[in-house]
Amino acid sequence: MEGIHVQGVWMAEALQQSCGDWRDLLLVASHLGDPKAAVLLIFPVVFYLHRRTGIAVLWVAALSEWVNLVLKWILFGERPYWWIGESGLFSGSPPQVQQFPSTCETGPGSPSGHAMVSAAVWWVIVSPLASLCCARTGRSASYKLISALPYLLYVMFLGCVGISRIFILAHFPHQVLAGLLAGQKFDDTESKICST
Incomplete structure (x- = not known):
C-alpha cells in the first residue's frame, strides 16, 4: 500500500503544479461534490422541478452517505x-x-465520500434527464448525441470532483476511484425508489 500512497502523493504534486490556474474551479468542484451540497443545494432544486426525482435524490444522498x-x-x-x-x-x-482549507479533513479517507455521493446522486438526476432528451429528440443520429449530453456532463462533473479531491490532498487517487465505483452501485437503489 505504501507504493500506491507514494504514487498518489506524486500525482497530487503534479496536479497542483500543472493545474494551478484551475485552482478556483477545482475548489468549487470540491464544494459542489460535498455530500452536504446534495441535500442543501441539489435536493430543493430537483424537488421543485420534479417531485419524485427530488425525493429519490434525498433518499440516495442519505443512503450513500451512510454507506x-x-x-x-x-x-x-x-x-x-x-x-x-x-x-x-x-x-x-x-x-x-x-495546503487548502479543505485539505486538513480528519477521519478515514477511503472511499471518497465526495465522489461516492456525487456519483450516486447525480445518476438519479442524469438518468431520467437523458431519457427525457431521448424521448423528445427522436431516433436520428444527430439527436442521439443530444440525448448523450447529460451523461457526458455527468462524467465531466465526476472527473472534476475526483481531480479536485486529489488536488487538495484530501484523497489518494485509489480512494476517489473507489468512491466513484461505490457510488455507481446505487443505480439499483435509484430505480427501486423511483418506481415506488
Missing part, C-alpha cells in the same frame, strides 16, 4: 496530507504541495 461512513470505518484509508508527514518517507525530498 460511505460505514465503508470508511471498515477500510480506514489514510489521508494524503497527514500521511506525507506521518510516513517519514519524504524527509529527504518532501513533495512541493500546497
Whole structure:
C-alpha cells in the first residue's frame, strides 16, 4: 500500500503544479461534490422541478452517505496530507504541495465520500434527464448525441470532483476511484425508489 500512497502523493504534486490556474474551479468542484451540497443545494432544486426525482435524490444522498461512513470505518484509508508527514518517507525530498482549507479533513479517507455521493446522486438526476432528451429528440443520429449530453456532463462533473479531491490532498487517487465505483452501485437503489 505504501507504493500506491507514494504514487498518489506524486500525482497530487503534479496536479497542483500543472493545474494551478484551475485552482478556483477545482475548489468549487470540491464544494459542489460535498455530500452536504446534495441535500442543501441539489435536493430543493430537483424537488421543485420534479417531485419524485427530488425525493429519490434525498433518499440516495442519505443512503450513500451512510454507506460511505460505514465503508470508511471498515477500510480506514489514510489521508494524503497527514500521511506525507506521518510516513517519514519524504524527509529527504518532501513533495512541493500546497495546503487548502479543505485539505486538513480528519477521519478515514477511503472511499471518497465526495465522489461516492456525487456519483450516486447525480445518476438519479442524469438518468431520467437523458431519457427525457431521448424521448423528445427522436431516433436520428444527430439527436442521439443530444440525448448523450447529460451523461457526458455527468462524467465531466465526476472527473472534476475526483481531480479536485486529489488536488487538495484530501484523497489518494485509489480512494476517489473507489468512491466513484461505490457510488455507481446505487443505480439499483435509484430505480427501486423511483418506481415506488
